[in-house]
Structure formats: structure tokens, C-alpha cells
Amino acid sequence: MRLHTRTWGAGDRVALLIHGIMADHRTWRRVGPALAARGLRVIAVDLRGHGATARGDYSARLFADDLVETLPTGAEVAVGHSLGGLALSLAVERLAPRRAVYSDPAWHLPGPEQGFGGPEALAAAKTLSREEITAMNPRWEAVDVGIELETLAVWDENTAFGLASAFGADLLPARPVVPSLVQLAEPSPMISAPDAAELARRGFEVRTVKGAGHTIHRDDFDGFIASLDGWI
Numbered sequence: 001m002r003l004h005t006r007t008w009g010a011g012d013r014v015a016l017l018i019h020g021i022m023a024d025h026r027t028w029r030r031v032g033p034a035l036a037a038r039g040l041r042v043i044a045v046d047l048r049g050h051g052a053t054a055r056g057d058y059s060a061r062l063f064a065d066d067l068v069e070t071l072p073t074g075a076e077v078a079v080g081h082s083l084g085g086l087a088l089s090l091a092v093e094r095l096a097p098r099r100a101v102y103s104d105p106a107w108h109l110p111g112p113e114q115g116f117g118g119p120e121a122l123a124a125a126k127t128l129s130r131e132e133i134t135a136m137n138p139r140w141e142a143v144d145v146g147i148e149l150e151t152l153a154v155w156d157e158n159t160a161f162g163l164a165s166a167f168g169a170d171l172l173p174a175r176p177v178v179p180s181l182v183q184l185a186e187p188s189p190m191i192s193a194p195d196a197a198e199l200a201r202r203g204f205e206v207r208t209v210k211g212a213g214h215t216i217h218r219d220d221f222d223g224f225i226a227s228l229d230g231w232i
Contacts, residue, residue: 003045003070004052009036014075017044020082024051026147049156058162064090082106093177100180111168118167123157139219176203184208
């Protein structure tokens with residue numbers, strides 16, 4: 001499936017931005033212009049079932065295949081957040097960016113044994129109110145809360161059920177296909193301390209943004225950018 005995209009900047013050096021579940025390209029409203037100001041042409045997608053992209057069947061593999069169908073190969077850097085990080089890890093060999101950044105990637109989605117209700121609980125986020133989003137993300141700017149409401153309104157919550165097999169599964173990549181940074185929230189709901197140590201053992205660089213929530217680029221934009229030193 002060809003994905004809807006949003007581009008900032010121009011030129012031959014390309015950065016790719018891949019959002020998490022429930023979001024779309026608008027989650028990168030500050031990141032896109034910041035990378036464009038560094039001379040990059042920044043392309044952000046709306047994954048299938050999100051934003052202006054069509055609906056369809058859903059699975060991690062399909063999300064990855066869509067990235068390969070839509071995005072250019074050989075980008076300077078590719079950044080994937082949460083579900084976007086999972087999809088990127090399944091597409092990275094085919095996309096062949098020079099570097100990859102996985103921002104709190106969904107490689108170990110919590111299941112019922114971790115006290116999370118699985119895809120049903122995730123799909124229920126469709127009806128979150130402004131007050132609930134604000135309470136869950138106290139460090140977000142008001143504009144990001146508004147964008148979240150807008151993206152939830154157009155999000156197909158069935159995407160959550162397409163990821164049912166991922167809940168409780170260990171999806172840590174065996175190795176970094178390209179030089180790769182794993183950027184973690186503190187604490188990360190996706191990557192435990194043992195997972196982080198194992199990723200480092202497998203050859204990933206792991207950096208934690210102190211005090212940041214899962215959506216690091218919204219929770220602490222300056223910390224997010226600082227954490228990318230040497231990777232952007």
C-alpha cells in the first residue's frame with residue numbers, strides 16, 4: 001500500500017520518520033522542521049489505518065512492506081517510534097538507510113502478565129478525552145494534546161488487533177542491520193533493563209532520555225534531539 005507522506009525541507013540527504021500507533025505524521029510537527037533546518041529532506045508517513053492513508057488488513061509485516069513500497073532507499077537516517085520502530089526493524093534491510101534510530105520501539109509489547117489488557121485495551125484509546133490525554137501525558141504541550149485528539153478521530157482502532165500476536169512476544173532484533181541507536185524513555189514501557197542490556201550486547205547503541213515518557217519527541221523535545229547527537 002502506498003502511504004500518505006508529509007515532507008519538510010529539500011535536497012539529496014533524506015531522513016525518514018515513522019510514527020507509532022494512534023498517531024500520524026503530525027506527531028513529528030517539531031522534529032520534521034528541526035531536521036530540515038539541518039539540511040535534510042524529511043519524509044514522514046501515515047501508516048495504513050492512520051491519518052490520510054487507506055485502511056486494510058493489519059500486521060507488523062504489512063506495515064513494514066508499506067514502508068518499502070513508499071519510501072526511498074538509502075536515506076541518511078530512518079527514525080521509527082514505537083510501532084514505527086517495529087515496522088522499521090522489519091523493513092530496514094530493504095530500505096537500507098545509512099543509520100537507524102528506534103525510539104522506544106515496540107519490540108516487547110506488554111501483555112496480560114504485565115498487567116496490560118492487550119489489543120482491546122489499546123483499541124479503547126480511540127475514545128480518550130482531552131482531559132485523559134493530558135493526564136496521561138502531563139509534559140505535552142497543549143497543541144500536541146489537540147493533535148492527538150485529531151489523530152485518534154481518524155485512526156482505525158482495528159490496527160491494534162492486527163498486532164495481537166505481538167503482545168507479550170519477544171521481537172528484539174537479532175542484530176543491527178545498519179548502525180542503530182535505540183532511544184529509550186525512562187522508564188520504557190516497551191524495553192526493560194534486561195532487554196536494553198541484551199540489545200547493547202547484540203551491537204545496538206542504547207541511550208536513555210532521562211525522565212521522558214514513551215513518546216519522547218513530544219515529552220521532551222530538547223532531550224530527544226540531544227539524544228540523537230552523532231546520529232543526525
